[in-house]
Amino acid sequence: xxxxxxxxxxxxxxxxxxxxxxxxxxxxxxxxxxxxxxxxxxxxxxxxxxxxxxxxxxxxxxxxxxxxxxxxxxxxxxxxxxxxxxxxxxxxxxxxxxxxxxxxxxxxxxxxxxxxxxxxxxxxxxxxxxxxxxxxxxxxxxxxxxxxxxxxxxxxxxxxxxxxxxxxxxxxxxxxxxxxxxxxxxxxxxxxxxxxxxxxxxxxxxxxxxxxxxxxxxxxxxxxxxxxxxxxxxxxxxxxxxxxxxxxxxxxxxxxxxxxxxxxxxxxxxxxxxxxxxxxxxxxxxxxxxxxxxxxxxxxxxxxxxxxxxxxxxxxxxxxxxxxxxxxxxxxxxxxxxxxxxxxxxxxxxxxxxxxxxxxxxxxxxxxxxxxxxxxxxxxxxxxxxxxxxxxxxxxxxxxxxxxxxxxxxxxxxxxxxxxxxxxxxxxxxxxxxxxxxxxxxxxxxxxxxxxxxxxxxxxxxxxxxxxxxxxxxxxxxxxxxxxxxxxxxxxxxxxxxxxxxxxxxxxxxxxxxxxxxxxx
Ligand code: AMP
Ligand code: MG
Numbered sequence: 001x002x003x004x005x006x007x008x009x010x011x012x013x014x015x016x017x018x019x020x021x022x023x024x025x026x027x028x029x030x031x032x033x034x035x036x037x038x039x040x041x042x043x044x045x046x047x048x049x050x051x052x053x054x055x056x057x058x059x060x061x062x063x064x065x066x067x068x069x070x071x072x073x074x075x076x077x078x079x080x081x082x083x084x085x086x087x088x089x090x091x092x093x094x095x096x097x098x099x100x101x102x103x104x105x106x107x108x109x110x111x112x113x114x115x116x117x118x119x120x121x122x123x124x125x126x127x128x129x130x131x132x133x134x135x136x137x138x139x140x141x142x143x144x145x146x147x148x149x150x151x152x153x154x155x156x157x158x159x160x161x162x163x164x165x166x167x168x169x170x171x172x173x174x175x176x177x178x179x180x181x182x183x184x185x186x187x188x189x190x191x192x193x194x195x196x197x198x199x200x201x202x203x204x205x206x207x208x209x210x211x212x213x214x215x216x217x218x219x220x221x222x223x224x225x226x227x228x229x230x231x232x233x234x235x236x237x238x239x240x241x242x243x244x245x246x247x248x249x250x251x252x253x254x255x256x257x258x259x260x261x262x263x264x265x266x267x268x269x270x271x272x273x274x275x276x277x278x279x280x281x282x283x284x285x286x287x288x289x290x291x292x293x294x295x296x297x298x299x300x301x302x303x304x305x306x307x308x309x310x311x312x313x314x315x316x317x318x319x320x321x322x323x324x325x326x327x328x329x330x331x332x333x334x335x336x337x338x339x340x341x342x343x344x345x346x347x348x349x350x351x352x353x354x355x356x357x358x359x360x361x362x363x364x365x366x367x368x369x370x371x372x373x374x375x376x377x378x379x380x381x382x383x384x385x386x387x388x389x390x391x392x393x394x395x396x397x398x399x400x401x402x403x404x405x406x407x408x409x410x411x412x413x414x415x416x417x418x419x420x421x422x423x424x425x426x427x428x429x430x431x432x433x434x435x436x437x438x439x440x441x442x443x444x445x446x447x448x449x450x451x452x453x454x455x456x457x458x459x460x461x462x463x464x465x466x467x468x469x470x471x472x473x474x475x476x477x478x479x480x481x482x483x484x485x486x487x488x489x490x491x492x493x494x495x496x497x498x499x500x501x502x503x504x505x506x507x508x509x510x511x512x513x514x515x516x517x518x519x520x521x
Contacts, residue, residue, distance in 0.1 A: 011063065011066070011067060011072050011073070011074045011075065012054065012055040012058040012059055012063060012067065012074065013055065013074065013075070014054060014074045014075075014076060014077070014105065014107055014117070015053065015076070015107055015108070016074075016076035016077060016078070016105040016106065016107060017105075017106055017107065017108060017114075018076075018078045018105045018106050019106055019114070019212075019216070020080070020082070020103060020106065020116075020187075020212075021078040021080055021103075021105075023208075023212055024208065024209065024212055026205065027082065027083055027193075027205070027208075027209065028080040028081060028082045028083060028103070029080060029081045029083075029125065029126050029127075030078065030079065030080050031079055031080060031081045031102060031125050031126070032070075032079060033069075033070025033071075033073075033079060033102055033119055033122035033123055033180070034070065034122060034123025034124070034133065034134075035070075035071060036069035036070065036071055036164065036166035036167060036168065036178075036180065037166065037167045037168050038165075038166070038167025038168075039065040039066060039068075039069035039071055039164045039165070039166055039167060040065055040164065040165045040167065041060070041061075041064050041065045041068065041162060041163070041164055041165075042137065042141065042163045042164065042165050042179065042474070042480060043141065043144050043160065043162060043163040043480075043483075043487075044056075044059065044060050044064055044068075044161075044162050045144075045148075045159065045160060045161050045162065046060060048159055048160075048161050048184060049161060050110075051109055051110055051111075052107055052109050052110070052115060052117075052161070052184065053107065053108075053109060053110050054107075059162075064162060064164075065164055068119075068161070068162035068163075068164045068180065068182045069164040069166060069180055070102075070119055070122050070123075070180060073104070076105060077104045077105045078104075078105055079102045079103065079104050079105075079119075080102065080103050081097060081098035081099075081101070081102055081103075081125035081126060081127055082097060082098050082101075082103055082188060082193070083095070083097045083098075083127070083193075083196050084096055084097055084098075084190055084192040084193040084195070084196050084259055085192050085193075085195040085196040085199055085258075085259070086190070086191070086192030086195060086257050086258045086259025086260075087192075087195070087257055087258040087259075087306070087309060088257045088259070089257065089288075089289070089293055090293065092195075092199070094195075094196070094199045094200075095127070095196070096127065096192060096259050097125070097126075097127030097196075098125055098127050099124075099125060099127040099128040099129060099131050099133060100120060100121055100122065100123070100124075100125070100128065100131060100132075100133040100134060100135060101118055101119060101120045101121075101122065101125075101183075102118060102119045102122050102125065103116055103117075103118045103188060104117045104118060104119060104182075105117055113186070114186070114187070114216065115184050115185065115186065116183075116184065116185045116186070116187055116188050117161065117182060117183075117184055118182070118183045118184075118185065118188060119180050119181070119182060119183075120135055120140065120143075120180065120181040120182075120183055121133075121134055121135025121136075121140060121166075121178070121179055121180045121181055122180050132170065132171070134168075134170040134178050135170065135178070135179055135180065135181065136170050136172065136176035136177060136178065136179060136475070137163070137165055137176065137177040137178070137179040137474055137475050138176065138177075138471040138472075138474065138475040139271070139471075140160075140163045140179040140180070140181040141163060141179075141470070141471055141474055141483055142270055142467060142471060143160050143181055143183070143270045144160040144163060144181075144483075144487065145462050145467055145470065145483070145486060145487060145490065146270040146273055146462055146467070147159050147160050147267075147270055148160065148487060148490060148491070149461065149462045149490040149493065150251070150267055152490055152491050152492065152493050153245075153249055153458060153461075153493055154245075155242070155245045155246070155249070155251075155267065156238075156241075156242055156245075156264070156265050156266045156267060157266050157267040157268075158183050158184060158185040158186075158262075158266050158267065158268050159183070159184045159185075160181055160182070160183060160184075161182040161183070161184050162181075162182040163179055163180070163181050163182075164179060164180050164182075165177055165178070165179050166178040166179060166180060176475060177475060177478070185262070185264070185266060185268065186217070186262075186264035186266055187213075187216055187217065187262070187263065187264050188262075188268075189209075189212075189213050189216070189217075189262065189263040189264065190258070190259050190260070190261060190262055190263070190268075191258040191259070191261045191263070191306050191307070191309055191310045191313075192257070192258045192259030192260075192261075193209065193263075194206065194209060194210070194310055194313040194314065195258060195309060195313055197209060197313070198312070198313035198314075198316075203316055203317065203320070206313065206314070206316070206317060207317055210227075210228055210231065210314060210317060213231060213263050214227055214231055217234070217263055217264055218230070218231060218234050221234070225321060226318075226321075228314045228317050228318050228321070229314075229318060229340060229341065229344060231263075231314070232307070232310060232311045232314060232341065232344050232345075233344050233347075235263050235265070235307065235310060236307050236344060236345065236347060236348050236351065237351055238264070238265025239261070239265055239303050239306075239307060239348075240303075240348055240351035240352040240354075240355050241265065241351075241355045242265050242266075242267065243299050243300050243303045243352060243355075244352055244355035244356040244358070244359055245355075245359060246267070246299060247296070247299065247300070247356055247359075248356065248359040248360065248363060249275070249400075249458065249461065250275050250276035250279070250296070250399040250400060250461070251273065251275055251276075252273060252274050252275070252276060252283060252284065252285060252286075252294070252295070252296045252299070253267070253273050253294060253299065254271060254272035254273045254274065254284075254285060254286040254289065254294055254517060255269065255271050255272055255273075255286060255288075255289070255294060256294050256299065256302045256303065256306065258306045258309050258310075261303070261306045261307075261310075263310075271286075271517075271518075272285065272286035272287065272288065272289070272517035272518055273285075273286075273517065274286075274464050274515070274517050275400070275461045275462055275463065275464065276296055276399050277398050277399065277400075277463070277464070277506045277507060277512050278392075278396040278397060278398055278399070278506075278509075278512070279389060279392040279393050279396075279397060279398075279399040279402065280296070280393060280396075281295070281296055281297030281393070282295050282296070282297060283295060283296045283297075284296070285464070285515055285516055285517045286516070286517050286518075287516045287517065287518050288518075300348075300349070300352050303348070303352075304345060304348040304349065304352075307345055307348060308345045311341045311342075311344065311345055314341075315337060315338060315341060318337045318340075318341065319333060319334045319337045322336070322337055353382070357378060357381060357382050357385070359456070360381070360382070360385035361381055361385075362452070362453075362455075362456035363385070363403050363406075363453065363456045363457050364381070364384060364385060364388075364406070364434065364437075364453075365406070365407070365410050365438060365444075365449045365450070365452060365453040366381060366437065366438070366441060367441070367444075367452065380437070381437070384433060384434060384437060387430055387433075388402075388406075388430060388434075391421070391426055391427060391430055394423075394426075395420075395421050395422050395423055395426075397420045397421060398420065398506045400457075400458060400459075400461050400504075401416070401420055401504070401506065402417070402420055403457040404416075404454070404457045404458070404459050405417030405419075405420055406434075406453065406457065407450050407453035407454045407457050408450065409431065410438070410446060410449045410450040410453055411446055411447055411449075411450035412446060414431075454494055454495075454496070455494050457494075458493035458494055459493060459494065459495065459496050459504050460489055460490060460492075460493045460500060460503050460504050461490075461493065462486070462490055463503065463504075463505070463506065463507060464507060464511075464512070464515050464517075465507035465508075465511050465512075465515075466486050466503055467486070469482055469486075470482040470483040470485075470486045471483070486503065489503040490503075
């Protein structure tokens with residue numbers, strides 16, 4: 001029986017601590033989400049809710065639908081639309097901002113980490129320009145599938161906490177089911193956030209923003225006289241590690257604009273992204289990327305370009321702090337600071353290569369020798385990995401199955417791997433080199449090496465045709481079954497489970513040849 005003081009009908013508690021709202025007044029507009037006429041939960045991430053210290057039981061039902069549609073904001077929420085700018089496909093837009101998103105607030109999770117809780121698709125804001133501020137169910141479920149797959153693969157990413165169908169259509173080429181995604185992120189600070197203030201020459205605000213970013217992501221740098229240079233170094237390192245991980249699973253982000261690159265090093269904004277099937281460095285799937293700017297093989301160079309844009313925004317602060325009393329000295333200081341910042345950006349290729357090779361070593365079943373310890377061994381291992389990739393490219397081998405087949409080969413079963421290659425001789429020659437290299441890491445029994453390799457070479461990735469099939473069923477008949485089954489298959493990507501074989505198979509070649517992804521608007 002319910003007691004008169006029952007809290008059963010109140011909104012479940014979030015312990016908000018909203019540093020962005022508190023510390024960055026003037027960097028956002030306070031705004032309310034649009035009302036959803038008939039909200040229904042389509043997805044709720046119970047483990048993530050628990051990680052955030054939320055009441056998962058209460059939020060998994062109608063109260064969750066009310067909260068995650070924006071209809072019933074929990075106490076302490078301070079919804080706001082953040083301002084940011086960005087280079088989109090190389091062209092600068094001085095004002096983008098949250099046009100269909102709102103930061104609801106921040107919580108400290110069970111591990112004490114600060115996490116943003118944000119809506120996407122929650123209606124128009126002052127940054128909406130011509131857009132309707134809304135989102136359709138399909139693209140929001142895509143964020144769930146790809147984000148959770150990335151998380152299960154061990155790749156830093158924003159995550160989906162919930163998706164609510166609003167009960168209201170959104171109009172694109174046709175009427176679609178409207179939805180709101182609740183996204184969790186280490187922060188929503190983007191390269192584009194800094195560009196917004198740099199473009200307006202608002203140096204005091206830029207400094208305030210940089211201090212905020214340091215306090216939030218790199219608090220050990222606070223107070224250092226060269227903290228802005230050091231912040232850039234940290235972001236360069238995090239992005240080098242992130243992009244290397246993308247490359248090692250065949251992930252193509254598709255829209256690496258500077259507003260879609262985080263300071264935290266988390267992957268953000270799963271719009272026209274895709275996983276590669278047959279290995280091809282030129283692979284590009286996004287319908288809006290006609291020049292292949294964001295093709296698979298361009299991602300490291302684009303990341304470096306974006307990071308240079310971040311460093312540029314901070315140059316005036318670095319120069320100001322380095323001083324120089326008279327005009328002549330100031331010129332010299334400026335020149336030196338620019339050189340130093342350029343040098344930081346130029347470390348990206350080396351850092352990226354080291355991260356990439358570290359990951360490739362694990363994929364190859366090599367673990368004994370650390371990166372940078374023996375240059376000759378580094379060069380040899382990089383060549384071994386590159387030659388395997390070249391073989392897969394030449395013979396149009398599925399990237400995921402190629403690497404996974406190598407793990408079986410380590411355990412002595414070459415059948416799966418051999419089945420993927422038309423030219424057996426080329427494969428045999430490469431396998432002989434690989435075996436010879438593995439033998440130099442004696443003391444690793446074959447089966448143990450295979451087990452280790454299976455932890456670095458996923459069996460299941462979100463195959464494009466499976467993702468499309470799941471989204472089509474949800475968007476069409478409202479059937480969430482295929483989405484739920486795919487999501488469940490993606491949770492343990494490194495385990496071979498024969499009952500899930502259908503999710504491990506590549507799409508028919510004809511499907512892949514025509515596959516295109518569209519921006520999730
Ligand atoms: P995205 O391509 O999702 O990274 O978004 C780029 C910019 O366009 C951001 O400023 C978004 O807020 C804005 N935007 C995207 N879709 C919409 C929409 N349906 N309504 C309003 N703004 C949008
Ligand atoms: Mg974006």
